[in-house]
Amino acid sequence: MLDQILTVGFLTAFLSAAVRMAVPLAYAGLGETISEKSGILNIGMEGVMLSGAFFSFAGTFFSGxxxxxxxxxxxxxxxVSMIHGILSIRLSKDQSVSGIAINIFVLGVTSFLYKLMSGGQSYQQIQPIMRLRIPVLADIPLIGNAFFYQDILTYLLYFMVVGVSFFYKKTNTGLSFAAIGENPRSADSAGIPVYRYQYISMILNGVLGGIGGAYLVLVQVGNFSENMTSGRGYIALAAVILGRYVPFGMLGAALLFGSANALQIRLQAIGVPLPSQALSMLPYLITLAALLGSVGKSHGPEGLGKPFVRGAR
Structure with missing residues (x-):
């Protein structure tokens, strides 16, 4: 069994699968990083991803x-993200309660709409997005095939992580967005439009989370099923925490969780003599272990999860 695992073929297939499993987590995590940088905690990322998965399937199916x-x-x-934004920003409601309620709401709505669409019958598969090979880079031993023989959404993610990191570190507007998450009252006193920036952050949160959900349909499986995100929104939240609220750290954490998911799939494929249920638990166990290991080492924005009311003390 060990001889099967320690082969170039196994490791190459494992790394390719790990990247594909990590991409939806990274899209959602990048969206969550943006919202948390502006002080809004969106536990409803599971609902955002599920909404993106359903509407990507419906849009592609009906339009072709x-x-x-x-x-x-x-x-x-x-x-979906803007529902959370209105509740959190305009109405100053508890952000954790709002996020959980959105997850439950979207799960019910997408299941209902899918049953209306299907009429109890299964749709044909959507043709998944094809992979594109980048010459030279794809020939790098072991990692080339994993990182540079992927779909267009994966390549777009690479640029977006770099772009978001540059935005927060090197631009005045990015520093203003980050200042809102740290101390919204001071930012407001400095003339930064706190509410406007928070709404923009929530729109970006929803767009990226929706694309993360769409990746599951348009790249991985080519179809929609009820609750197909299966906790990935929560794992994306964990990736943001483990990545210390920065894009590259979040991407590394997403790759870790993606690797755990890919590993359990590959181990089942080669017939490791363990119950499939135990192997399916592996990604979530690693998520918990990683979070426990980061206790006391990761500090989020000071204003995270705290509603800002202009003029209130």
Whole structure:
């Protein structure tokens, strides 16, 4: 069994699968990083991803166009995220309660809409997005095939992580967004439009989370099923915490969780003599272990989860 695992073929397939499993987590985690940098905790990321998955399937199925499906996913995710934004920003409601309520609400709505669409029958598979090979880079031993023989959404993610990191570190606007999460009252006193920036952050949160959900449909499985996110929204939240609220750290954490998921799939494929239920627990056990290991080492924005009311003391 060990001889099967320690082969170039196994490791190459494992790394490729790990990247594919990590991409939806990284999209959702990047969206959550943006919202948390502005002080809004969106536990409803599970609902945002599920909305993106459903509307990407519906949009692609009825239009026959993957770009239309992606647009529907982004719009659906943004709409769900904005519900949370209105409750958290305008109405100053508890952000944790709002997020959990959204998760439950979206699960019910997408299940209901899917049953209306299908009429009790299964739809044909959507043709998944094809993978694109990048010459030279894809020939790098072991990692080339994993990172540079992927789909267009994966390559877009690489640029987005770099872009978001540059935005927060090197631009005045990015520093203003970060200042809102640390101390919204001071930011407001300095003339930064706190509410406007928070709403923008929530729109971006929804768009990225929706694309993360769409990845499951348009790249991984080519179909929609009820509750197909299966806790990935919560794992994305854990990736943000473990990654210390920075894009590259979040990406590394997403790759860790993606590797755990890919490992349990590959171990089942080669027939490791363990119950499948035990192997399926592996990604969540590693998530818990990683979070326990980060206790006391990760500090979020000071204003995270605290409603800002202009003029209140």
């Amino acid at each position: 166009s993957i770009p239309v499906g992606l647009f529907c996913a982004a719009a659906g995710g943004a709409a």
